[in-house]
Amino acid sequence: MRRLSLLLILCISLNAFSQPKRTDAEGHPWWQHAVFYEIYPRSFADSNNDGIGDLRGINSKLDYLHWLGVDAIWISPMFPSPQVDFGYDVSDYENVDPVYGTLADMDQLIGNGKKEKINIILDFVVNHTSDKHPWFIESASSRTNPKADWYIWRDGKNGGPPNNWTSTFGGSAWKLLQPRNQYYYHYFYAGQPDLNWRNPAVEKAMFDVTRWWYKRGVAGFRLDAVDTMFEDPSLKDNPPDDDKKNAYGDQEYNEIYNKKLPEMHTALQRLRKVADEYNAVLIGETWTKNIKELNEYYGPMLNELQLPMNFMFTQINKVSAPEFRKQIAFADSVSGWPVWVLSNHDIRRVYDRYGDDRDSKDKDAIAKMLAALYMTLRGTPIMYYGEEIGMENNDPKRVEDVMDPIGKLGWPKEKGRDGERTPMQWNTSTNAGFSTAKPWNPVGQRYQQYNVAVEQKDPDSILNWYKQVIALRKSNPALLEGKYIPLNEDDDNVLAYLRSYKDQNVLVVLNMSGDQHKVKFDMSSKGVKGKSAKTLAASFKAPATSTLDSISLEPYGAYIAQIE
Numbered sequence: 001m002r003r004l005s006l007l008l009i010l011c012i013s014l015n016a017f018s019q020p021k022r023t024d025a026e027g028h029p030w031w032q033h034a035v036f037y038e039i040y041p042r043s044f045a046d047s048n049n050d051g052i053g054d055l056r057g058i059n060s061k062l063d064y065l066h067w068l069g070v071d072a073i074w075i076s077p078m079f080p081s082p083q084v085d086f087g088y089d090v091s092d093y094e095n096v097d098p099v100y101g102t103l104a105d106m107d108q109l110i111g112n113g114k115k116e117k118i119n120i121i122l123d124f125v126v127n128h129t130s131d132k133h134p135w136f137i138e139s140a141s142s143r144t145n146p147k148a149d150w151y152i153w154r155d156g157k158n159g160g161p162p163n164n165w166t167s168t169f170g171g172s173a174w175k176l177l178q179p180r181n182q183y184y185y186h187y188f189y190a191g192q193p194d195l196n197w198r199n200p201a202v203e204k205a206m207f208d209v210t211r212w213w214y215k216r217g218v219a220g221f222r223l224d225a226v227d228t229m230f231e232d233p234s235l236k237d238n239p240p241d242d243d244k245k246n247a248y249g250d251q252e253y254n255e256i257y258n259k260k261l262p263e264m265h266t267a268l269q270r271l272r273k274v275a276d277e278y279n280a281v282l283i284g285e286t287w288t289k290n291i292k293e294l295n296e297y298y299g300p301m302l303n304e305l306q307l308p309m310n311f312m313f314t315q316i317n318k319v320s321a322p323e324f325r326k327q328i329a330f331a332d333s334v335s336g337w338p339v340w341v342l343s344n345h346d347i348r349r350v351y352d353r354y355g356d357d358r359d360s361k362d363k364d365a366i367a368k369m370l371a372a373l374y375m376t377l378r379g380t381p382i383m384y385y386g387e388e389i390g391m392e393n394n395d396p397k398r399v400e401d402v403m404d405p406i407g408k409l410g411w412p413k414e415k416g417r418d419g420e421r422t423p424m425q426w427n428t429s430t431n432a433g434f435s436t437a438k439p440w441n442p443v444g445q446r447y448q449q450y451n452v453a454v455e456q457k458d459p460d461s462i463l464n465w466y467k468q469v470i471a472l473r474k475s476n477p478a479l480l481e482g483k484y485i486p487l488n489e490d491d492d493n494v495l496a497y498l499r500s501y502k503d504q505n506v507l508v509v510l511n512m513s514g515d516q517h518k519v520k521f522d523m524s525s526k527g528v529k530g531k532s533a534k535t536l537a538a539s540f541k542a543p544a545t546s547t548l549d550s551i552s553l554e555p556y557g558a559y560i561a562q563i564e
Helices: 002-016 055-060 062-068 103-115 134-141 200-216 263-277 291-296 321-332 350-355 360-376 405-410 452-457 462-475 477-481
Strands: 036-039 072-075 119-125 174-177 182-185 220-224 240-245 251-253 281-284 339-341 380-384 483-487 494-501 504-511 517-519 532-538 545-547 551-553 558-563
Touching (some): 055 062, 055 103, 119 200, 200 263, 220 263, 263 281, 321 483, 321 494, 360 504, 360 558, 452 462, 462 532, 477 494, 477 504, 494 517, 504 551, 545 551, 551 558
Parallel strands (some): 036 380, 072 119, 119 220, 339 380
Antiparallel strands (some): 174 182, 494 504, 504 558
C-alpha cells in the first residue's frame, strides 16, 4: 500500500508540472496561435502589501488573464538579484528573489497556470550574471580557480582597459578588479559581468538552468540581450561612429567586435535543441536593422528561435498607414512565424507613443485601432501589461524621483524606464488596488478612469475591445491561419488587408487618420468573391452589413468583417 501511495504521489507531481501539449487541434505548435502577455513582476499585483508586486499577486490575477484570453505570460526576471538593474543582474538562476516570494510560490503559479490554460515563460538573462553570483565570485578570486575562465578577463593595455569598448550605459566596458589584477568585461553595468560563452562549461551550466526550469513546468524563455553573447577574442577596437555622443556624454562606437557575432546563432541553435526536448518556446530580444537580419534568428532550418521579436515594428512611432503597411509586408516575408510587439518594459507605452498630444477620446480610439491591428495579423502578438486598459507612461518629474539606473545616469536627456513600469491599475481604491502600501513606483494619475474594474463594466472600454478582438482572433480560422493580402495600397490614411483561408475571407480596415473616411474595395482583383461585408467587430457604431463600395470609418476607427 505504501509503495502504491508513493507511486500515486509521483504521478500527481509529474502531471502537475507536465509540459504543454506539443500541438493544438489543428496540428500547430502550441505557441503559434497563443496570445502572450508580459508581466513586470514588481508592478503587477502586491499580495503582501509591501509596495512591490510578487508571484502570489500574479497568481491571484490568473482568472483575469484567462478572462481576457491570454494563453501565456512572460515574467520579467524574478530570480535572486542585488537589483542593480531590477533583476537583470541574476545572482542565482535556480531560485526566486525573496521580494517576489519563494520557489513554492513559483511552483504554485505554474500549476495554477496550467489549470487556467496559461503557460509560464521566464526571462532568461543569457549574456551576463550579477557580480554577486557565486560563479563570478569564484572566477574573481584568482587566475587559477576552476571558474577562472567563466567570464571575460583580460590584462590592461598601456595603463588602461584592454580596448575602447564602452558600456551601453556609459563609460568603459571594463573594470579592474583585485586579486586577479585584471579587467573584466561588462556590456551593461559593472555589476553585470559578461559570461564567456566560448567556454563549454559555461554553455553546459546555462543549458542545465533551462532544463531545471523545464522540469518544473516552465513552458519556455524570453532570451535577454542575445546579441551580446559573444565578443571577438582578439579584442579589436571598435571604430568610432562619426563623432556621435550618447546620452551619457561618451563617444559612441560601431559595435562590430562585441555584438551580433555569428557564434551567437550556433549557440542559440544548441539552446533550441534543449528547448525542443521539452516542447518549449524561445522568444528572442532581437534588435535588428532590417528584415534580412531578423530572418537570421529563425535559423537556416527554422532551428533557432521560434519567436524572434520584430522590434522594427515598435519603431513606427506615429500613426501612419504607409509605415505600418511597409513593416507588415517585411515581417510577413520572414521564413518563420511573425512576432508582433508594440511595447514592453523598455519601450514607452502605446497610449503615449501614438497618442501624442491628442485628447483622450482620440487616444482611446488609437489604442483600440492598434489592438485590432496586431490581433488580426498573421503571427503571434506579445502584449504588455496595462496596454489593454490604456495605461500611459508616468515619467518622473525630478531626478530624485528616478528609480531606473538609466535615468539616474542620463538625466535629464534620458529619464529612464520608470514611466512604462508603473503599477497595474486594478480599481479605483488606494494605489489603484495594486497595494495598500506606498508602491515602489508611483501609480499613473488617470487610474480612477483607466482600470480593470471600471473598464470591465463599460462595453465600450479599451479593455472590452481587447477581449472582443482576442476572442475573435481565437475563433476565426482566417485570422489564425489566413494569408495576409494588402488592399488599397496607395491610401495614405487607411490601412486595409484581407486574411484569407480556404473559403473564408476576413476584411480588416483601420483608419489611421483623425478624419472620417469612406472606402471601397474591388475584391475581384484579389481573386476573392463577395460584394458585402458582415461586421464581426467595430470600434465604432457600424451597420451589421456594409457594401464593399462604401464602408464608413470613424476617426481612428477599426472595422473587421467577413466577406460574403
